[in-house]
Amino acid sequence: xxxxxxxxxxxxxxxxxxxxxxxxxxxxxxxxxxxxxxxxxxxxxxxxxxxxxxxxxxxxxxxxxxxxxxxxxxxxxxxxxxxxxxxxxxxxxxxxxxxxxxxxxxxxxxxxxxx
Amino acid sequence: xxxxxxxxxxxxxxxxxxxxxxxxxxxxxxxxxxxxxxxxxxxxxxxxxxxxxxxxxxxxxxxxxxxxxxxxxxxxxxxxxxxxxxxxxxxxxxxxxxxxxxxxxxxxx
Numbered sequence: 001x002x003x004x005x006x007x008x009x010x011x012x013x014x015x016x017x018x019x020x021x022x023x024x025x026x027x028x029x030x031x032x033x034x035x036x037x038x039x040x041x042x043x044x045x046x047x048x049x050x051x052x053x054x055x056x057x058x059x060x061x062x063x064x065x066x067x068x069x070x071x072x073x074x075x076x077x078x079x080x081x082x083x084x085x086x087x088x089x090x091x092x093x094x095x096x097x098x099x100x101x102x103x104x105x106x107x108x109x110x111x112x113x114x115x
Numbered sequence: 116x117x118x119x120x121x122x123x124x125x126x127x128x129x130x131x132x133x134x135x136x137x138x139x140x141x142x143x144x145x146x147x148x149x150x151x152x153x154x155x156x157x158x159x160x161x162x163x164x165x166x167x168x169x170x171x172x173x174x175x176x177x178x179x180x181x182x183x184x185x186x187x188x189x190x191x192x193x194x195x196x197x198x199x200x201x202x203x204x205x206x207x208x209x210x211x212x213x214x215x216x217x218x219x220x221x222x223x224x
Contacts, residue, residue, distance in 0.1 A: 006158075034211055043202070044159070044214040093158045097210040103149065104210040106158035 002028050002098040006107035013084055013114055020080045021110045023050075023094030029074035030096035034104070035067075038091040050077040050094075084114040119203045124219040127193045135188040135218050137203030142183050147206040150177065150188050152199040153217070159202065162188065198222045 003026040013019045023033055031052045036044040048069055049057040056069035066088075068080040081088055095106045120138040127133040139148065147166050151159040163170055163177045165186070170177040176189040190197055202217040 004158075032210070036214075043216050044153075044212075046211060046213065049211055091156070095158075095210070095212070102147065103161045103164055104212065105161065106151075109156065109158045111156070 002026075002096070002101070002105045004094065004096050004105045004107045006092075006094055006110050008110060009108060010111040011113070013112070015085055015114055016083055018080055018082045019084055019112060020078055021092055021094075021112070023077045023079070023096075023107055025075045025096045028096075028099050030077075030099075031074060033071060033077040033094055033096045035069065035077075035079050036093045036095070038093060038109075044093060047079075050079075052077075081112065084112070086114045088112065089114045119205060119215045121201070121203055121215060121218045123216065124221065126221045126223060127190075128223050129195060130192050133190040133193045133197070133220065133222075135190070135201050135203075135220065136185065137187070138185045139203070139205055140184045142205060143207065145207060148177065148179060148183075148186050149204045149206050149212070150175070150201060151204065152197075152201045154199045162201070164206075193220075193222045195222050195224060 005024045007022045033050040035047045037047050038044045046059050047062045050069045050071040052071045058064045071077040091109050093109045095104045097104050149164040150162040152162050153159045163175050165177045178187045200217040200219050204212050
């Protein structure tokens, strides 16, 4: 089946720095990818839709200048958390649709800890 | 987006069947019913999906009520590796999923 891979799996950064998370579709092309955030003991919350070659679409309440999304190729979307603060510590997950089937596949997630 | 309602948690004994319910009373005719599960510190994993008819695959079965206002995910023989949070999601066209709170399944040895 389709595989979506995220890198890194975990990252620790200092407050005020920026962190980039990559989401790759390994064996298929994805014109659209989705980014989610999950806090401990909570459900996934959709942050934004990443569109290849155009601007991302952000959900209400998500700061687009803080969470920069770039989808420069059909197999790669990146999420950059700018000027990270401890409250940005979370589990970030991406997904992409399997072009053959009717389901979305999710990456393994990236655990961000801001200290 | 149509909303789904699931019990917060359920328990099952190992090797026994598990029936995980989901209510979606505001479902529309074009909404697909998808089930995913999430193990600790991992991304969600696809389990099964359907539209109107019951569905079977190697992981589970999906029973959809005739009026489509509810569905049940059936794990035929629960194992310890099935312990996870199970999410029932309605998909209307886009693959932009709105996750509810899900059901935390605990499997007892």
